[in-house]
Amino acid sequence: MADDKTDQVSPKWVETLKKIVMDNLLVIFMIIAVIIGVAMGLGLRDHISTDDKRTIFFLQFPGDLLLNMLKMLILPLIVSSLISAMSGLKAQASGKMGLRTVLYYLITTFCAVVLGIILVVAIQPGYKREASIERSGKTKSAEGLTSLLDLIRNCFPDNLITACFQKKETTMVYEKVTLTTPAPSPTTDDMTTAAINMTENMTTEAMTTVEAMTTVAPKVIDGKLESIGLSTQGGMNVLGLVVFSLFFGGVLARIGEKGRPLIDVFDCLHHVTMKLITLVIWYSPIGIAFLIAAKLVAMENPGEMFTQLGYYMLTVLVGLAVHAFIVLPLVYFVIVRKNPYRFMYGILQALLTAWGTASSSATLPVTMSCLEERNNVDPRVTMFVTPIGATVNMDGTALYEAVAAIFIAQYLDVPLDFGKIVIISLTATAAAIGAAGVPSAGLVTMAIVLSAVGLPVEEVRLILAIDWFLDRFRTAVNVLGDSFGAGIVEHLSQKELQEMDLHLHKYLEDEQNGVVNTFDVKTAIDTKM
Ligand code: 7O9
Numbered sequence: 001m002a003d004d005k006t007d008q009v010s011p012k013w014v015e016t017l018k019k020i021v022m023d024n025l026l027v028i029f030m031i032i033a034v035i036i037g038v039a040m041g042l043g044l045r046d047h048i049s050t051d052d053k054r055t056i057f058f059l060q061f062p063g064d065l066l067l068n069m070l071k072m073l074i075l076p077l078i079v080s081s082l083i084s085a086m087s088g089l090k091a092q093a094s095g096k097m098g099l100r101t102v103l104y105y106l107i108t109t110f111c112a113v114v115l116g117i118i119l120v121v122a123i124q125p126g127y128k129r130e131a132s133i134e135r136s137g138k139t140k141s142a143e144g145l146t147s148l149l150d151l152i153r154n155c156f157p158d159n160l161i162t163a164c165f166q167k168k169e170t171t172m173v174y175e176k177v178t179l180t181t182p183a184p185s186p187t188t189d190d191m192t193t194a195a196i197n198m199t200e201n202m203t204t205e206a207m208t209t210v211e212a213m214t215t216v217a218p219k220v221i222d223g224k225l226e227s228i229g230l231s232t233q234g235g236m237n238v239l240g241l242v243v244f245s246l247f248f249g250g251v252l253a254r255i256g257e258k259g260r261p262l263i264d265v266f267d268c269l270h271h272v273t274m275k276l277i278t279l280v281i282w283y284s285p286i287g288i289a290f291l292i293a294a295k296l297v298a299m300e301n302p303g304e305m306f307t308q309l310g311y312y313m314l315t316v317l318v319g320l321a322v323h324a325f326i327v328l329p330l331v332y333f334v335i336v337r338k339n340p341y342r343f344m345y346g347i348l349q350a351l352l353t354a355w356g357t358a359s360s361s362a363t364l365p366v367t368m369s370c371l372e373e374r375n376n377v378d379p380r381v382t383m384f385v386t387p388i389g390a391t392v393n394m395d396g397t398a399l400y401e402a403v404a405a406i407f408i409a410q411y412l413d414v415p416l417d418f419g420k421i422v423i424i425s426l427t428a429t430a431a432a433i434g435a436a437g438v439p440s441a442g443l444v445t446m447a448i449v450l451s452a453v454g455l456p457v458e459e460v461r462l463i464l465a466i467d468w469f470l471d472r473f474r475t476a477v478n479v480l481g482d483s484f485g486a487g488i489v490e491h492l493s494q495k496e497l498q499e500m501d502l503h504l505h506k507y508l509e510d511e512q513n514g515v516v517n518t519f520d521v522k523t524a525i526d527t528k529m
Pocket of ligand 1: 074078236238358359360361362364387388390391394396397435436437471474475478
């Protein structure tokens, strides 16, 4: 008996500890992976030169495997999730949920932009400079109207198969090039140098290649438009697939009994994909460690970067931190009345993946899995909210773009009045929402914000050097925003979800008791989980 007692006391204590460790094993692995990645990267910097592209390429191999595995799952995941979610929700419920989702995204993105603007105006990083910033890299062309039309055009792809790996982009070729603003300083990039040589000659002959065109900002060009047309760009047309899946799922739910087999197919596809994700997640610590190490080894002149752009970096990081640790948790707490930090702890793994990969789309599988498995968010909500969130909700990016635009204005001593600041806030919000839909996005959306207030687009070069570094933090904030969104929409949609549960419960009960169903098949489909 005495033995029994000791057996009971110590194992219980050990059991609890064991349970805590086991429950958080992956998170612990991920944290260790980040630490190992940073240590490995910094350690290898002494042995591998930044120019040794070959070794760095090989060093990144395990990380590339992770990125591939995650990206491979995106297509089946978004299509099956959105179709399943839409076919499982009643028209009214999906409408209400959609409205809440969109409102949450718009409001939080705008909050992020305003927060960024307040900080950049208060800290004034553009005026605090010791040395002039080295300008590097090339810029892409961007025009507000064509980008907006591209965005809408991409919502309706002409071919579903090509939409999985191509987007359409409006391209323009100009006959003559006249310089209206000072020429940008030369860089090592051949294409850019060629383009600059042309602009330095004030008036040049036609630029024949589209590539040459895209290296010069359109504001610089004041020539006759020779041709305009569509070209294809690599990358998944995610917006087109999202729009298609939403409508497909919506209609599928409404065709009654006939739709049942297909609904089961997509349900099944979703379940299998989620299971595959859990497998990939076990590999993710290894991949993350090597991604971080390779990036740190490849980093050029970190000291210079930190001193020259230190205040700018500080502004962005403080903004992201305030948004992540104060604004979003506060919104969650006010609406849901639960501990937001516990919620954040649940998705820590997704946040670390976002930080390690700098891609919220590659993180989407991990985000969904964390929300469903660890935070117990209703799958019907995550399936609906997170794929859309990964596509249109980018709080971190919006904040970053607003800060960057005003930083560039400060650096160039261009005064911005209140009207221009309002324009920046609106375009930064819109650019972040449309980023995934605009072909060759990234810096293009930045260029749209700049050109909206008449700032020289090529000056994005100022901030290019540390873009990759800040990208990791803003991606984590993007993912955090999507996740809180799922929690909040679930809370707000409780009534609809419970109603659907009730219907299903009754239906199953009746079926079990052999009662002739009071619900037709369509209702059963509408209410299925
Ligand atoms: C950041 F829904 C998905 F998963 F299928 C999906 C697929 C692709 C969602 C989005 C995309 C996509 O193409 N996104 C995209 C995002 C495209 C271009 C630019 C950006 C902006 O990226 C962020 C940033 O640079 O600030 C950030 N790196 O969240 O991934």
